[in-house]
Amino acid sequence: MRHRRSGRKLGRDASHRKALYANLTSALIEHGRIKTTVAKAKEVRPVAEQMITLGRRGGVPARRQALKFLRSQDVVHKLFSEVGPRFADREGGYLRIIRIGPRLGDAAEMAYLELVDFTPEPAAPRRRRRREEEVEEQPQPAEEAAAAS
Numbered sequence: 001m002r003h004r005r006s007g008r009k010l011g012r013d014a015s016h017r018k019a020l021y022a023n024l025t026s027a028l029i030e031h032g033r034i035k036t037t038v039a040k041a042k043e044v045r046p047v048a049e050q051m052i053t054l055g056r057r058g059g060v061p062a063r064r065q066a067l068k069f070l071r072s073q074d075v076v077h078k079l080f081s082e083v084g085p086r087f088a089d090r091e092g093g094y095l096r097i098i099r100i101g102p103r104l105g106d107a108a109e110m111a112y113l114e115l116v117d118f119t120p121e122p123a124a125p126r127r128r129r130r131r132e133e134e135v136e137e138q139p140q141p142a143e144e145a146a147a148a149s
Helices: 014-031 038-057 060-070 073-086 131-137 141-148
Strands: 033-037 095-102 109-115
Touching: 014 033, 014 038, 014 060, 014 073, 014 109, 033 038, 038 060, 038 073, 038 095, 038 109, 060 073
Parallel strands: none
Antiparallel strands: 033 109, 095 109
């Protein structure tokens, strides 16, 4: 029995889990919001909040600790230059989990894990081609005959 055992194994061994948490945390810092399962979001939130706390702290030792876990200089730079200073006056609770319903393939409960100050950029309106534009682009057979003579 697993009474009072903390953490989820997520069907992975320890090294795979650690890599998963590092990759999800890196994606979260890079994009501000990630879409994942609720179980993964609940496990990644404390890890990601610790990384943001390191970003708030600043300094070389904190940067080295973050680099040891995240393994990407670009992500660590963004963490310390943009994300950390944004939360400088906040004591904790940098992330939120928003449930978005079951996934179509396997009905796994999905969620957004996002920074609390994340604002989604409005999607650019998609331009739809009309039937008339397609007709105008193609020359008519009568016009071709007139142009040829």
